[in-house]
Amino acid sequence: MNMQNRHIDHLIARHLDGERLSDAEQAELLDWLRSSEEHRRNYLDAYDAWGEEHLTDTCFDAEAAYRRFTERVATPAKLPAPLPLRQNRPLRRRIVGIACAAACSILLVTGFFLRGRAEQQIPDIREFARATEAPAYTEKEVQLVLSEQKTVRLEEKRTSIRYDASEIHINEDAREPITKKEVAAFNQLLVPYGKQTTLTLADGTRVWVNAGSRLIYPSAFDSHSREIYAEGEIYIEVAHDAARPFTLHTGKMDIRVLGTRFYVSSYGRDRAQEVVLRSGSVSVAPTGAPERGIRIEPDQRASLDTAGTFRIRKVRAEDYISWIHGYYRFDNTPLSDVLARLARYYNRTFDCSPEVGVMTISGKLELNDDPGEVLRVLSLTAPIRFRASETGFSLCSAQNARKEHDNNPNRMPMENHDPS
Structure with missing residues (x-):
């Protein structure tokens, strides 16, 4: 076993024993979890294994957990001993235990702080x-x-x-x-x-x-x-x-x-x-x-x-919870923020020019099934025009849209609902 593995094992034992790790040590363990698909799978299997167990012991033997873990590393094919948390586990659970790689040892990564409570614990969310x-x-x-x-x-x-x-x-x-x-x-x-x-x-x-x-x-x-x-x-x-x-x-x-x-x-x-x-x-x-x-x-x-x-x-x-009723209410809100909300709501892109993004709007905006209709309503209160594409919409100021069309009269015009 190399020095890096021994260091990780030592952190595991300390963490299972309920000792508070430093921020750097916690980050190191999280990096270890993320560094390998095998590590992640071991954690998920361990999480499931722990979830079906009731903690009946009043204390947790971290030394025994550490010993099982090191034995598992040295002899991967070895059948892990039954966990001390509960006796006579079903055979199905024992089989899962083999794949878990000494489940109770891996549990540390998600913060299973076993500190002698008889009640089933929940990991740090x-x-x-x-x-x-x-x-x-x-x-x-x-x-x-x-x-x-x-x-x-x-x-x-x-x-x-x-x-x-x-x-x-x-x-x-x-x-x-x-x-x-x-x-x-x-x-x-x-x-x-x-x-x-x-x-x-x-x-x-x-x-x-x-x-x-x-x-x-x-x-x-x-x-x-x-x-x-x-x-x-x-x-x-x-x-x-x-x-x-x-x-x-x-x-x-x-x-x-x-x-x-x-x-x-x-x-x-x-x-x-x-x-x-x-x-x-x-x-x-x-x-x-x-x-x-x-x-x-x-x-x-x-x-x-x-x-x-x-x-x-x-x-x-x-105003901040109006979306649960099917509309947005804005009060001097930059149009860039409005479009960001619409993009999430409709799962479409809403691109705008810089001069459009800094415009502010106020009022109630009904959210219906047609995002184009929502933009047409917006164009009644703000000097904007828009063009639809397969993935979303592009917006620019009405003034720039007119200039663009004058320079290229064959270009498809942008929609405009100017009440005049």
Whole structure:
């Protein structure tokens, strides 16, 4: 075994023992996970294996786990000994254990902190999000990922998903049973461009998920806390439960509540992430820095910039959640921001010239099935013209469009709905 492998093994043993690793050491382990498809598969198999186990021991023997791991490396064909967490595992589980490469040892990568609690543990959701690649959101269907082996694909433009104790209700006319493995595993909801989904979690919390977004959550929360992870744009109404505080994580923020309604935008490409409070109270902090947290009040927006600084502004919260009702409401919004939203909603490209991008618009914009009609409505309030292509639309100012046509009268004219 080379020195690098011994170093990784040492980090594994420390992590399984519940010792807090430094940021550099955690990053090193995550790099190890991402460096090999075999490492990733071992992790996923281990995740499934752990998910079907109930932690019945009051403490976890990290030395034994480390010994099994090193024995596994030295003799790959060796049958791993049964895990000490539960006796007399079914034969099927033992077979999976062989493929897992000493499952309980690999579990460290996603933050399975086994610290002597008898209750089944749930891994750190932020580690899981970092260890799983975000999709490109170009799929045609909404994907509900229940486990590594099971994904439900939904073709409708708008879907509704609701969890209860034993089933997942999809659009209220289809049901998907929840297996024991899927209870322990994190579920993922992947909403591509051009789609929207409403999700009701097992605790009654409702989440509206907009196009180009990802949500990670357990199918059932534990008895101490509720945590989910979001990328993209969501509106959430948190079910009140004082005994189980609710935390929403994004790539840059941690938002903690008891019961409230708020909006979050955390698209990876956007320079700033923001949270807008509709009712109740939330505290929001940069990821990993709770001491820098702030509280916001209803109709306030907290934006976190790239420097890690929050800026608070008074807004109308209703304007930020209008999309759940089928329209956008804007207030002196740059047209470039408007077009970025339309691009995600319709899964089309909306290119504009610089002079169009800095124009601002205000008002209500109905979202129907025809993006061309939406642009025609926009052209009633802004001096723009547009041209359709196979993949999307190109926009320029009405003045430049006239100049372009005068210089080339044979060119296809851009559409214009100037009321004059």
